[in-house]
Amino acid sequence: MSDELLRALDQAGVRLTGPRREIAALIARRNGHFTAADLIADANKRRLGVGRATIFRLLDLLAEQGLVERVDLPDGRHAYVPCEPSHHHHLVCVACGAIAEVEDCGIDAVTAEASRRSGFTIESHRLELFGRCPNCRSAN
Amino acid sequence: MSDELLRALDQAGVRLTGPRREIAALIARRNGHFTAADLIADANKRRLGVGRATIFRLLDLLAEQGLVERVDLPDGRHAYVPCEPSHHHHLVCVACGAIAEVEDCGIDAVTAEASRRSGFTIESHRLELFGRCPNCRSAN
DNA sequence: GAGGACTTGATACTGGGTCTCATTGTGTGC
DNA sequence: GCACACAATGAGACCCAGTATCAAGTCCTC
Structure with missing residues (x-):
């Protein structure tokens, strides 16, 4: 690695x-x-x-x-x-710090909708998801 | 205000x-x-x-x-x-700093999909969109 | 190998933000 | 209204992440 x-x-x-x-x-x-x-x-x-x-x-x-x-x-x-x-987003486990990556999971539709509503041209975005990984979830 | x-x-x-x-x-x-x-x-x-x-x-x-x-x-x-x-996200104009707010525009579907793929339970997220506001877009 | 460019570590510095503490100001109860 | 407890304040020291500088060291090419 x-x-x-x-x-x-x-x-x-x-x-x-x-x-x-x-x-x-x-x-x-x-x-x-x-x-x-x-x-x-x-x-x-x-x-x-x-x-x-x-x-x-x-x-x-x-x-x-x-x-x-x-x-x-x-x-x-x-x-x-x-x-x-490659472009992707991160899932961060708030308990143990583990990271998972997720690729395109529909965010483009969200940015398009936001752009339509606001009139902004969207050039980039940042999405971070926080939660618990499978291990930490079963640990309590 | x-x-x-x-x-x-x-x-x-x-x-x-x-x-x-x-x-x-x-x-x-x-x-x-x-x-x-x-x-x-x-x-x-x-x-x-x-x-x-x-x-x-x-x-x-x-x-x-x-x-x-x-x-x-x-x-x-x-x-x-x-x-x-209320919960929402921000659109930030990278040229002039203007801000627009957008409420729920399909992000829940994205988090659900990410959760399904990764096995994480998602507790919170942060989404920020960067681009150009209508004024700045027409200004050049 | 030799040499020049890239890289390094030490150190000083910057900028955002926090902590402490003596002093001040606010809102509440009378 | 007034006094009082306590929250809020300003000054300044402090902390931490990250950057800049620069002389000395290291790498890679030829």
């Missing part, structure tokens, strides 16, 4: 440096969403010696390539989720 | 103090979205002498009452929009 990230970066013409490999591994071993602060804490715990700036820079790079996406949690914090580069 | 805000606050059992009236007036005279920084700048320009903290506190209060909502702009910044307390 960290291989996937690295391969994609390589294809994008980005250098595969030591710090980048290590951060990619950190991302790979997290499942679900994570914040930049999580990665920074992980890196410190493992004494990787990578700087904060490097982590933010890599996240930017990954976001540019669509390998990671920023989502806004319901509490207003920012998180990142590793994902496929 | 600032009267509306004040009336709603009054009904919610919060005190109608001088600073709150002044900030409500600032919000009322902005149309479309604004950031906390905008309000702070307005307050400084008019020498209102209200503190930053007071402005943030009032925004929190208004958000709690559903009179104002936080939206995340495409560039990642936070903005607030004055709005009705």
